[in-house]
Amino acid sequence: MDINQTTESYLLNAIQNKRLSHTYMFEGDTLETLRRYGMFFALNIFGDTPRNQSLLVEGNHPDFYYLHTDENSIKKEAVGELMHVMNNKPTESEYKVYIIEAFDKLTPQAENSLLKFLEEPPEKTIAILLTIDKSNILPTIHSRAQHVHIKGQSSDRLKELEYLSEADLQTLDVLSLNAQHIKDTGENFTKLRSAAAEFSSKWINGHSLVLLDIKPMLDLCAERRDYSLLLQLIDGYVRQALHSKLKLDIFEPFKEGVKVDNIIGVNHLTNMLDEIEQANKMIQFNVHPMLAFEGMVIISKG
Structure with missing residues (x-):
């Protein structure tokens, strides 16, 4: 993966020092780059092994959930399904991890529903929120997240x-x-x-x-x-x-x-x-x- 070394070190240190936060907000100008960072972080939280790599690539990792949509918004029902899955205990790894792509697409109802989940997250659950427009995200969600700013890779930006x-x-x-x-x-x-x-x-x-x-x-x-x-x-x-x-x-x-x-x-x-x-x-x-x-x-x- 083409990952900026400073950001990579920051994320890996959080894992190695067992100082993981419940919520991370990856913000930048290119979703493709944010997506790659999110998957990189999730893989290393689970453990960078061939098995975990394979499960993530195939979309079959039992402790991982990736929420995205091609529609203009992410509705409350989709967030409800995510929360239902994340309320189960991890089975393959120490943690459960979920990524929400284009978090800024959440409807107000979906955002408020998820806010309660972020305030009292299940144990050993980590959220990674990807956004290229943080301006309309609730301040209360911003306050609960570790912000990681990621500049888009040129190839992703132009693709x-x-x-x-x-x-x-x-x-x-x-x-x-x-x-x-x-x-x-x-x-x-x-x-x-x-x-x-x-x-x-x-x-x-x-x-x-x-x-x-x-x-x-x-x-x-x-x-x-x-x-x-x-x-x-x-x-x-x-x-x-x-x-x-x-x-x-x-x-x-x-x-x-x-x-x-x-x-x-x-x-x-x-x-x-x-x-x-x-x-x-x-x-x-x-x-x-x-x-x-x-x-x-x-x-x-x-």
């Missing part, structure tokens, strides 16, 4: 997005954008990326009409999280401009390059990054996106 252009894929990979979110936007990602690059170029170079570009750009957003995606893209463009100014070529999310006038200095670009961060905080606090983006531009001009 289901081969319909994108090479330039789009480079932006996606360098900025570590949420692959599932990009997949949900479909072909609209190309438009968002192009609009962000055009806006950023005008903003960096002090174009007098840059404010007029904000509304058409925001109109491309189908849902609120797209505003944060736009800010990630703008942040990436400005950072690439900063790297270019500093003669550093190691950061290049926009393959076609960035346009920066010679008179633009490093301090100006650094201040722009600060304003992008402030705009993102405003978005998180449900400020109207037009106000957040306009404020970002106006304040940066001084």
Whole structure:
């Protein structure tokens, strides 16, 4: 398995030192990578033996339950079945382990039902919750989980997005954008990326009409999280401009390059990054996106 060594060591140490928590939340930007980490952790909890490997691969391990769905939500009935199975004592191993893939898909009823189970879990039972969008998960569930942040592997991030252009894929990979979110936007990602690059170029170079570009750009957003995606893209463009100014070529999310006038200095670009961060905080606090983006531009001009 292609596992990050630091995370691997953390998980293995928890097993070896017998300091396992009842609940782990693996969070990241790519479900495929999270799935691999979850299976890696489960295997090592059971014991990395050929028999356990075989049982897990075949989906026949009696002490393991994997809950996932291709539907838009995971309902209370599915969680009820999981809890029924997990209430039995382990038969093959010291522990019982269950993984819920895309935990953010749980309906409110399912989440509340599972919360009671997490509050008083059966002895020797370990939950591994996988999520690429933790924002709507109940705070009480967050508080009961050990959080493990896992950056998606490049190959996993790009696997289901081969319909994108090479330039789009480079932006996606360098900025570590949420692959599932990009997949949900479909072909609209190309438009968002192009609009962000055009806006950023005008903003960096002090174009007098840059404010007029904000509304058409925001109109491309189908849902609120797209505003944060736009800010990630703008942040990436400005950072690439900063790297270019500093003669550093190691950061290049926009393959076609960035346009920066010679008179633009490093301090100006650094201040722009600060304003992008402030705009993102405003978005998180449900400020109207037009106000957040306009404020970002106006304040940066001084």
